[in-house]
Amino acid sequence: MALALFQSEQQEYDQELILFRLNEQQYALNVLKVKEIIRPVEVHASPNRHKMVEGMIRVRDTAIPLLNTYELLQLDAEENKYFIIVEFAERQFALRVGDVSSIKRIHTKQITPPDDVSKGKEKFLSGIVTISAEEMAFILDLEKAVHYIHPLHFSIDFKENYRVERETMSLLLLEDSQTMRLLLTEALADAGYKDVLVFNNGKDANDYTANMEDEDVFDAVITDIDLPHRNGFEFTKRLRQLPLFQDVPVFSFSSLHPSVVERKGKEAGVTSHVVKPDIEKLIAVLDQHLLK
Known part of the structure; x- marks a missing residue:
């Protein structure tokens, strides 16, 4: 499903999050980092790839690396329904996820930084959003995940x-x-x-x-x-x-x-x-x- 079906104009200073599930746990991404959501397509193995990269997929003649979201967060694999194509820092990546549930409009005051216990071993979470008294979601730290796979190198000292x-x-x-x-x-x-x-x-x-x-x-x-x-x-x-x-x-x-x-x-x-x-x-x- 294309992201255009989801997006709406943000209220002033509010944030929109795409909610998705991995093993029944709810996670979130800023909608502005999501380019589109597609059904799973064929994954092509790439040589010498990082263990967190499953391979490459093709989306409209563009080759995009597919990150193993479950391996990254140390979760058991499950049947996937969608690939989320994310675009940030002028790069594109795909995330393998279970179900994509909805888009929630929240205020950033509902987001709190995770503590060391909730972040997990590799700490690939940047925040926890409280959506309601019964509902919360973990926000993925995409920058850390990408830096973990492709460490940032500078052209100068x-x-x-x-x-x-x-x-x-x-x-x-x-x-x-x-x-x-x-x-x-x-x-x-x-x-x-x-x-x-x-x-x-x-x-x-x-x-x-x-x-x-x-x-x-x-x-x-x-x-x-x-x-x-x-x-x-x-x-x-x-x-x-x-x-x-x-x-x-x-x-x-x-x-x-x-x-x-x-x-x-x-x-x-x-x-x-x-x-x-x-x-x-x-x-x-x-x-x-x-x-x-």
């Missing part, structure tokens, strides 16, 4: 491009993926941006900035969009209501499709958007705005 003037700048970073937080903070520090305060959700970051003094204001803000408690758009909109942050550049760093992020980001007050995981470009954008 950030230490070799270290600039001492970056040390004078302070940054606020919002990122809910533990893997991406580690990659970002290490790369920023290697490049010279060592003063970075990190939050994993928009609400805590808004609460912190609301009580800041003038001399403590950050030189720039970097925010993911798909965040628990309060997403990056709402965080930015609330930040722009504070006098101290009227002129502070805010950069969105998200794997969601650029057309969506740029449009909604402009409405919220985002200065510029960089597609995740291009940290090299993010640092270049920071330099452009901060190092005059």
Whole structure:
């Protein structure tokens, strides 16, 4: 079934999740990361593939790797009804799932970060969404899953491009993926941006900035969009209501499709958007705005 059958215009700052099942347990993905949902097709084995990749499938003349969702989450295999084609960070992957139940419109305040017990051995979950008193779902951390299969490699050594003037700048970073937080903070520090305060959700970051003094204001803000408690758009909109942050550049760093992020980001007050995981470009954008 095509995603166009499902999508509807989001209410302001609400999030839409596609719910699907694996062994009767309910999981979720942001609808903006889902390109389409199809019935299972033939899987072609590929040489030297990662153990989490079953092989390749063809969808309208495009070869797409199929991730073994059950192996990834250490679940028993079952009969599958659908493949979910996801698109993020300008790449496409397919997920093998049981049934696709519905799309739920929720507010990000309904999402909480998982603790170490609920995340499981490999911790491929980014959040838990409470849909009702009787219903909840686990949100897959696609960024960690993809990095686990295809570790991110940079074309440059950030230490070799270290600039001492970056040390004078302070940054606020919002990122809910533990893997991406580690990659970002290490790369920023290697490049010279060592003063970075990190939050994993928009609400805590808004609460912190609301009580800041003038001399403590950050030189720039970097925010993911798909965040628990309060997403990056709402965080930015609330930040722009504070006098101290009227002129502070805010950069969105998200794997969601650029057309969506740029449009909604402009409405919220985002200065510029960089597609995740291009940290090299993010640092270049920071330099452009901060190092005059």
